[in-house]
Amino acid sequence: MADSDSTRTEVDRRVAPADAFGAIANETRLAILRALWEAPERPVSFSELRASVGMRDSAQFNYHLRQLTDHFVRKTDEGYSLRAAGKGVVRALVVGTFTEDPRRDPFPVGSDCVHCGEPLHAHYADESLTVDCTACERVHSRHPFPPGGLFGRDDDALLDAYERWVRGQYALVAAGICPVCGSELRTELVTDTDRFSEDGTASACRFPEYDTVVLATCDRCIRRVGATVGMRLLSASAVAEFYRDHGLDLATIPYWELPWAVSDRHTTVLNDDGGTTDPWRVCVTIPLDDEVLRVTLDRDFDIVSTDRLGQEPV
Structure with a gap:
């Protein structure tokens, strides 16, 4: 009998995090995922996939492919294709989340501080972009932004992309949707921001100039997003x-x-x-x-x- 609770989600198989990361901790397996990602048509046959990866030993290749099958790779009678988890791994590689640590030195934003009127500057480090005022040290924006977003963009294009990215993230948060995993967010109004540390876990909440913030928490991926009500x-x-x-x-x-x-x-x-x-x-x-x-x-x-x-x- 079907579960009468329409909000319940059944999980057929859960892979331990250590096993999941262990399965992709190998250059050949990452090459398989990349080959499936770049394939012009999917599913991809075993022989075509092995040729794309460039591995002569069929048995060895089959061993690595089996370690990915079910969680990262889907096997059908027609061949192999990526599951959502596999796509997530390749996307992380493409955008540089695992492999890049770019930085951009401070540059003028072209806007003035809403507090003191002095010019704002932006800089990128630790996979986050910050817009702040060097005169009064007020942070106007600090938010994670994928490293891949920096490449091929000058300062103006980077700021435009970042601003649109953050707006989209907060639109999801306002709708109660976690921008990382899509789960439901738990939201609260916080008027005692002193209880937040400087470790960055609560985003805007860690800035001492904010007395009232909205804190949205995802209990699934442990993402916390803090922001002004505005x-x-x-x-x-x-x-x-x-x-x-x-x-x-x-x-x-x-x-x-x-x-x-x-x-x-x-x-x-x-x-x-x-x-x-x-x-x-x-x-x-x-x-x-x-x-x-x-x-x-x-x-x-x-x-x-x-x-x-x-x-x-x-």
């Missing part, structure tokens, strides 16, 4: 419409130029008396020209109301 509104249609009414396209404005997105001074927690008031609300005020858009979100970070007001000091 960052969750970058893909909100009500905010985009507000900017459009003022003749601006929100999608074309780098988010580090938006004070309500890269600081929490425009964020207010309402009806919060230590957790005894339910429901609490969190409000983000977005000033633009002679207007202010006030966006109110509930405990699930869904927008419950938007109000347009005359310009007010924030």
Whole structure:
């Protein structure tokens, strides 16, 4: 009988992490995965795959192929093709996650700090790109970005790709989807950021200038993403419409130029008396020209109301 709980997922076979990594810790096996990735048509026959890898010993080749079959490689009557795990390994190799450690020295961003007005700079190290102000030391953005994204791009193209990448990541987070593994995220509002260390596990939460952040946690891949409440509104249609009414396209404005997105001074927690008031609300005020858009979100970070007001000091 089928399980009546539609949210339940059956796992037919689970491979121990040590066994999975052990299976690909071999140049021949990595070559097999790469050959399947680059094959013009799949499935690929045994003989064609062996020829692509360039291995004469059929028995030896068959041994290595068997170590990959089921978890990384799918075998059918027609031949062999990559499973999702196999594609993931090759993608990691292609983008340089396992093999590259590029760096890019600080370069001007072309935007000014939303706090002190001094020019912003960006640099890349440890597989993350950082946009910050060297004058007041405020970090406007720091987010993991694949090493492969640096190659073939000048500074401007890199910043554009990075900005679009981060927007896409946060759009997934706002939808409750882990940008790494696709699992469901557990989200909480954190107003005590001192409990986060400087080890980078909580992303924006580790920056001392933030007092109020949204922390999204994936219990499956242990990914934690912290951000201001404003960052969750970058893909909100009500905010985009507000900017459009003022003749601006929100999608074309780098988010580090938006004070309500890269600081929490425009964020207010309402009806919060230590957790005894339910429901609490969190409000983000977005000033633009002679207007202010006030966006109110509930405990699930869904927008419950938007109000347009005359310009007010924030």
